[in-house]
Amino acid sequence: MTSTTERPAASREPSWWDKQGDLIMRRPFNEWTFTHMNWLMPTERVARGATHLPLPVGIRPLNVRYRFQDRDFTLSDLHRRTHSTAFVVLHRGTIVHETYPGAFTGSRSRMQLFSLSKSVTSILVGIALRDGLIGSEKDRITDYRPDFLGTAYEENTIAELLDMTTGVGDLETWEVPNSGIKQFEQTIMGGGDIADVVRAATRTAPAGERFNYSTFDTQMLGWVLEAATGQSLATYASEKLWQKLGCDRDAYYWLTRGRPRTAIGGGSLNATARDVARVGLLMANGGVAGDEQIVPAEWVRRSRGNDRPQLAVGSLGPSGYAHYGYANQWWTLGSESRDAFTGLGVHGQYLFVDPDAEVVIVKCSAWPTQDDERRDAETVAALRSVADHLAHR
Known part of the structure; x- marks a missing residue:
């Protein structure tokens, strides 16, 4: 059933809090804020394990x-032209190149990963499916979150969340003041329940018909995961990833200011560049x-791409660049030679x-x-040039 609920109306006059997201993300401040989100927002720790497994290091010239x-x-041009703050390259499991051009970054700096968090959420869902905590990707969202009955998400499945084909929500446009994503951001920063913002999203296409990039979809995915496991995202990520990978440092999710405080499964994970490389x-x-x-190996394989035409490279429409396809919360870069993918x-x-x-x-960056x-x-x-260079070494 399609929801006809309007977006929550602002309950007060706009204030500094409503603009805080803009201030956090503005240069040059963002070089600092993107490595100090734990100074700005409530957080929950993703604990590393007792066993630390250092990555091998074999630094060598990378004249690409x-x-x-x-x-x-x-590569120096790249860092200057695209405001790099950290750059770590692994080849066959060894760090072969590492640099931190950011003013406040180093190997122990925990970086704000934004929507790269979505790919980690996908990994956790794959583990929960294998362990039987989530019954099937064909399950409906409301099997786990019945409080979304009566919303636009009522009939959607977990599979549609994973590929962002729910047909729910508008084009994710940061420049439009009253867009869904701006409402979401302002509620995160200024207080209120972000579930109310997501519940108010309306249907804009039939389920499964087209791709529409949506942080709301991944937020729903994270909530499904938490309901299925009985654990927070941070606790589950610690148990199933950080402890098993032997990470260098604890990671963390920052949480909404308003209660109930919740992690943003589509955007609030912070970790060192080396641990992200793991x-x-x-x-x-x-x-x-x-x-x-x-x-599961099959979960990794499906993250490299699929045969759905609306998700193929160059076919994503207005919410994806022409050089990308999409699969399983990852952006695909299929080519004749290799199938690279990226968070x-x-x-x-x-x-x-x-x-x-x-x-x-x-x-x-x-x-x-x-x-x-x-x-x-x-x-x-x-990045393709670096991979091509190393592929022949």
Whole structure:
């Protein structure tokens, strides 16, 4: 059933709190805020395990040039032109290149990952499905969250959340003051229950028909996961990922200011670049870390792409750039030679995985705007060039 509920009306005059998200994300402040979100928001710890498993380090020159808009550039050019704050490259499980161009970053800095968090949420859902805590991806959302009966999400399945084909919500546009995502952000920062914002979303297309990038969809996915496991995202991520990967540091999710406080499964994970690289290495190795199959191999495979035409590279429509497809909360980059895929976050956060080249790259950034098609295309060109270079070594 389609909801006809209007968005929650503002209960007070706009204040500094309503603009806080804009201030946090504005350059040059974002070079600091993106590494200090725990100073700005309530948080919940993603505890690392008692066993630390250091990544091997074998730094060597990475003299890579990439071509963009008919010009050749170096990696130093990339960092300057796209405001890199961290850049870590793994080849065959070894750190071969690592630099921290950000003013406040280093190997122990925990980076605000924004929507790269969505890919981690997907991994956790895959684990919960394997363990039988979620019965099936064909289950309805309301099997786990009956409080969404009577909303636009009432008939949607978990599978539709994973591929963002629910048909719920408007185009995710940060520049429109009253858009769904801006309402969501203002409620996160200023108080109130974000579930009310998500419940007010309306249906804009039949389920399964088209792709529409939606943080609401991933927020629902995180809530389904928490309901199914009986644990918070942070606790479950600690138990199923951080402890098993032997991470360097605790990660954390920041939480909404209003109560009930909740993590943003689509955007509030913070972790070191090296620990994010560990997550990428897990995916590059088919879900295996050490001698344990942590994520089902089939779950990893489906994250590399599928045969659904509306999710193919170049077919995503207005909420996806032409060089991307989508699958399972990951952006796909299928090519004739290799099927690389990447987690993405606004302001230039990347977890690039090329399993065939045995390459994982983490790039964190502090772009002046949430989205930037030119900077994104340039970054993808550079990351592909790094993977191509290492694939022949």
